[in-house]
Amino acid sequence: MSVPAVELVGITKRFGGVLANDGVDLAVERGEVHAVVGENGAGKSTLMSILYGLHRPDAGHVLRSGARMRLRSPADAIAHGLGMVHQRFRLFPGLSVAENVVIGAEPMRRGMLDRAAARRSVADLAERYGLGVDPGARVGDLPVGTRQRVEILKALYRRAEVLILDEPTAVLTPGEAAGLFRMVRELAGEGVSVLLVTHKLNEVLAAGDRVTVLRGGRVTGRFSTAGTSADELVRAMIGRSLAAAPPTVTEPSAVTEPSTVTEPSTVAKAAGAEVTGVEATATPVPVPGGVAVGMPADPYRLEVRDLHVRDRDGVTTVAGVSFGVRPGEIVGIAGVAGSGQRDLVDAVTGLRRPHSGTVLLDGRPVTGSRERRVAYVPGDRAGRATAPELSLADNLLMGDQHGFLLDPGGVRRRATSLVERFSIRAASVRVPIAQLSGGNAQKAVLARELSRDTPVLVVEEPTQGVDVGAQEQIHALLAAARDGGRAVLLLSSELSELRVLADRVLVMFEGRVTAALPVAQATDERLGAAMTGAAMTGAAMTGAATTSAATTSASTTGAATTGATVDVRGQAGESAG
Numbered sequence: 257m258s259v260p261a262v263e264l265v266g267i268t269k270r271f272g273g274v275l276a277n278d279g280v281d282l283a284v285e286r287g288e289v290h291a292v293v294g295e296n297g298a299g300k301s302t303l304m305s306i307l308y309g310l311h312r313p314d315a316g317h318v319l320r321s322g323a324r325m326r327l328r329s330p331a332d333a334i335a336h337g338l339g340m341v342h343q344r345f346r347l348f349p350g351l352s353v354a355e356n357v358v359i360g361a362e363p364m365r366r367g368m369l370d371r372a373a374a375r376r377s378v379a380d381l382a383e384r385y386g387l388g389v390d391p392g393a394r395v396g397d398l399p400v401g402t403r404q405r406v407e408i409l410k411a412l413y414r415r416a417e418v419l420i421l422d423e424p425t426a427v428l429t430p431g432e433a434a435g436l437f438r439m440v441r442e443l444a445g446e447g448v449s450v451l452l453v454t455h456k457l458n459e460v461l462a463a464g465d466r467v468t469v470l471r472g473g474r475v476t477g478r479f480s481t482a483g484t485s486a487d488e489l490v491r492a493m494i495g496r497s498l499a500a501a502p503p504t505v506t507e508p509s510a511v512t513e514p515s516t517v518t519e520p521s522t523v524a525k526a527a528g529a530e531v532t533g534v535e536a537t538a539t540p541v542p543v544p545g546g547v548a549v550g551m552p553a554d555p556y557r558l559e560v561r562d563l564h565v566r567d568r569d570g571v572t573t574v575a576g577v578s579f580g581v582r583p584g585e586i587v588g589i590a591g592v593a594g595s596g597q598r599d600l601v602d603a604v605t606g607l608r609r610p611h612s613g614t615v616l617l618d619g620r621p622v623t624g625s626r627e628r629r630v631a632y633v634p635g636d637r638a639g640r641a642t643a644p645e646l647s648l649a650d651n652l653l654m655g656d657q658h659g660f661l662l663d664p665g666g667v668r669r670r671a672t673s674l675v676e677r678f679s680i681r682a683a684s685v686r687v688p689i690a691q692l693s694g695g696n697a698q699k700a701v702l703a704r705e706l707s708r709d710t711p712v713l714v715v716e717e718p719t720q721g722v723d724v725g726a727q728e729q730i731h732a733l734l735a736a737a738r739d740g741g742r743a744v745l746l747l748s749s750e751l752s753e754l755r756v757l758a759d760r761v762l763v764m765f766e767g768r769v770t771a772a773l774p775v776a777q778a779t780d781e782r783l784g785a786a787m788t789g790a791a792m793t794g795a796a797m798t799g800a801a802t803t804s805a806a807t808t809s810a811s812t813t814g815a816a817t818t819g820a821t822v823d824v825r826g827q828a829g830e831s832a833g
């Protein structure tokens with residue numbers, strides 16, 4: 257047998273009382289795609305960080321082509337031919353692809369950056385590995401999938417022969433993910449070894465050669481992907497099959513208050529805001545107690561009317577979007593990154609003031625804080641959802657502090673109960689949330705927001721970075737929130753997730769809704785076509801008409817104009833609509 261390209265031997269790493277890696281052995285052959293899987297907190301990131309020189313192990317060592325490496329920092333790892341592509345890219349948006357790739361290792365000519373040489377070598381590399389990147393393009397103008405290739409090019413430019421990819425498809429569309437894996441296979445064919453950390457077992461089985469499974473810091477399985485099923489991997493990961501023991505879930509906070517408004521606004525109807533062809537097919541959702549919610553006749557809990565949002569540079573990112581979400585309904589939003597869905601969510605949650613248009617909760621336009629009526633799980637967990645230096649307990653309470661100000665015992669009790677209910681793994685509720693594994697921090701945010709007693713729930717990428725067992729649990733919780741009568745707006749780049757959870761799926765492209773489909777009609781083909789603007793599907797026809805109809809209506813109908821402008825200027829909007 258050949259000498260492995262890299263070999264981790266007996267790696268042990270503790271963080272205080274937490275044993276993150278416990279005598280881990282892992283060998284990666286030259287030209288092999290080796291997946292590392294395991295539930296949240298299993299120790300995958302810690303192991304990769306040790307390999308990349310970001311953490312020092314307490315015991316064990318790392319061999320490169322059979323020779324022991326000294327890894328004091330990433331610079332040592334890079335010098336030994338290792339490269340890592342993190343989930344959060346480290347690129348300068350204002351610089352070109354070539355400048356980003358060579359930065360820190362620039363070709364110089366008479367003391368100056370040799371731009372021509374930089375472009376040439378980046379173009380050569382891109383060509384050699386079939387990366388399809390224009391070296392002269394400005395990184396800020398590139399889609400996410402292409403930015404990721406720039407990160408990979410950066411590593412290859414530094415002569416990486418072992419590439420660590422940390423959940424590389426978390427930010428990619430299905431098409432981009434397929435492109436990435438074609439490229440990964442190409443790289444492997446050229447002799448590059450790829451370490452792939454992911455929660456997506458279909459990717460592991462499709463793109464990997466071998467798999468190492470971690471659980472509680474130890475290796476619990478080694479597989480060749482040939483002849484291995486996803487279920488075998490799951491059992492090694494979580495100790496059971498997924499179907500064997502579905503989690504029992506109780507709705508954390510059923511919303512019982514009745515809606516205050518009984519009719520969707522006539523203005524909205526006149527403007528075509530109700531996407532009729534699709535609404536009529538909405539299936540009633542039975543709930544315990546025999547009451548059906550989500551009936552076509554139910555008024556909207558959340559309604560968006562002819563919303564326009566502009567970014568800081570004045571560019572329109574949401575261009576006339578209208579839809580409603582009824583109690584007991586999950587409306588999914590799909591779209592390639594940058595299609596306006598993030599700004600739409602910002603406007604719905606009150607984080608961004610729309611340029612025009614209205615957001616209504618239970619029929620009333622909202623202007624100020626939505627904190628107490630809209631629970632929100634942001635996609636950008638580290639940036640928006642948590643205060644990293646605060647404890648897990650404090651983070652579990654954020655937004656709900658008032659009741660607990662004088663009751664530290666209450667804070668701890670509530671936190672402990674959420675930790676149990678959501679199976680959050682942490683040494684204690686007192687540790688800073690930054691010390692939790694990515695998936696466990698994500699579960700904490702979901703626990704906090706799902707347990708808040710709000711009629712509307714807005715969730716972005718709920719299962720990004722969480723393990724398969726937790727994915728199942730989170731899906732069950734979202735379904736329970738829906739069945740308890742909440743209106744749920746779900747943004748997800750996982751089409752399969754939208755299909756499992758949503759009652760209807762809206763697709764956004766260039767700031768508009770290009771498809772509005774009941775879930776039964778939301779095939780990959782239809783969604784894919786709408787995501788690239790190639791087709792207008794189902795009620796999107798109406799949706800497109802909605803834009804112009806609403807504009808006309810807004811300019812000719814006094815009530816509509818009032819509704820829109822009152823909301824935008826932040827004046828008392830309660831009487832409008």
Ligand SMILES: Nc1ncnc2c1ncn2[C@@H]1O[C@H](COP(=O)(O)OP(=O)(O)OP(=O)(O)O)[C@@H](O)[C@H]1O
Pocket residue numbers: 271272274275276294295296297298299300301302303681682683690691692693694695696721723
């Ligand atoms: N800097 C740190 N300080 C304290 N504890 C840490 C630190 N980094 C990781 N841990 C702990 O080590 C354990 C392993 O975490 P790690 O991030 O390696 O897991 P993971 O398998 O990558 O999880 P995920 O899939 O959620 O990203 C967890 O219990 C985590 O809380």
